[in-house]
Amino acid sequence: MRHLLRVGDLHRQDLDYLLDRAEHFKHHPTAARKLLKGRTVLLYFAKPSTRTRISTETAVVRLGGVPLTVGSGELQLGRGETIGDTARVVSSYAAAVVIRTYRDADVEAFARSPEVPVVNALTDGHHPMQAITDLMTIREHFGDLRGRKIAYVGAANNVATSLTQAATLAGMTVAVATPPACAPAGMVTTADPFEAVKEADVVYTDVWMSMGDPEEERAARTAALEPYRVTPELMAAAAPHAVFMHCLPAHRGEEVTAEVMDGPASVVFRQAANRLPVAQAVLEALLTGKLAGSI
Ligand code: CP
Ligand code: NVA
Numbered sequence: 001m002r003h004l005l006r007v008g009d010l011h012r013q014d015l016d017y018l019l020d021r022a023e024h025f026k027h028h029p030t031a032a033r034k035l036l037k038g039r040t041v042l043l044y045f046a047k048p049s050t051r052t053r054i055s056t057e058t059a060v061v062r063l064g065g066v067p068l069t070v071g072s073g074e075l076q077l078g079r080g081e082t083i084g085d086t087a088r089v090v091s092s093y094a095a096a097v098v099i100r101t102y103r104d105a106d107v108e109a110f111a112r113s114p115e116v117p118v119v120n121a122l123t124d125g126h127h128p129m130q131a132i133t134d135l136m137t138i139r140e141h142f143g144d145l146r147g148r149k150i151a152y153v154g155a156a157n158n159v160a161t162s163l164t165q166a167a168t169l170a171g172m173t174v175a176v177a178t179p180p181a182c183a184p185a186g187m188v189t190t191a192d193p194f195e196a197v198k199e200a201d202v203v204y205t206d207v208w209m210s211m212g213d214p215e216e217e218r219a220a221r222t223a224a225l226e227p228y229r230v231t232p233e234l235m236a237a238a239a240p241h242a243v244f245m246h247c248l249p250a251h252r253g254e255e256v257t258a259e260v261m262d263g264p265a266s267v268v269f270r271q272a273a274n275r276l277p278v279a280q281a282v283l284e285a286l287l288t289g290k291l292a293g294s295i
Helices: 012-028 051-062 083-090 103-113 128-142 158-169 191-199 213-228 231-235 266-274 276-288
Strands: 040-045 064-072 096-100 118-121 147-151 173-177 201-203 244-247
Touching: 012 128, 012 158, 040 051, 051 276, 064 147, 064 191, 096 103, 096 266, 096 276, 103 118, 103 147, 118 128, 118 276, 128 244, 128 266, 147 158, 147 191, 158 173, 173 191, 191 201, 191 231, 213 231, 244 266, 266 276
Parallel strands: 040 064, 040 096, 096 118, 147 173, 147 201, 201 244
Antiparallel strands: none
16 A cells, blocks of 8 residues: 555554554654655645644654645646646655645545655545544543444534544444534434434544635534534533544634533543654555555
């Protein structure tokens, strides 16, 4: 497997491998500090980022390389050079390419030609590095994954998709509560957030408006999602030991109340911190050919 574009492309053993390596990097940050010596990794961001950008840049440095981060408008892509030509050229310089953009098809097109690994750092459809981090955080907290229940409550988006795929791969139970009108095809959902969180070990949410979602949908979407806010009452309906998770950035008072976000059940900042060892693990695994998955 050369690229990480979707969690769905990973095999079960790939996920276990990445979680083990991420845990190792968390305790030994400079393990593999020569892997990228004298090499660069290109990070392309067509959408804003705090966690993904800073953790991945830091991961590259910890692996001995130099991160080169560019925004949209800085490459010739914006002036009509094709994705395929850009990918071929860039892969003759950089050891890996990390891409955050809109269309999944664009990342797939980018990944078609290069000999170097391509990592999806969030698209409209997927957020694989986040989902691997989420599982790492759950495993760290509970000591295991298999048989645990995760309830995702809110907008059924890129984060929900990757989280569902990762949790399923790990043998967890997933319940997604989202307004029926927003439920994407293929995702098993319920309309009732209280039903979803019943006996859940993890209650997870994300912003109601993702980057790139049409602004004109904000009012209708916010109204539809109002009953899906994670409140202390909703947390009380989950298992007594349940933790609250959020990929961040969070909007207190929208998808989650400040009480829950900043309360004792919240593990969101540990979750955010885990992005760094996961970025190291993903880059290392791809660069050393350790993943068996399909692409
Ligand atoms: N969770 C996450 O991907 O955050 P950023 O958008 O800040 O990278
Ligand atoms: N679903 C959000 C996640 C941000 C990390 C978005 O795509 O904007």
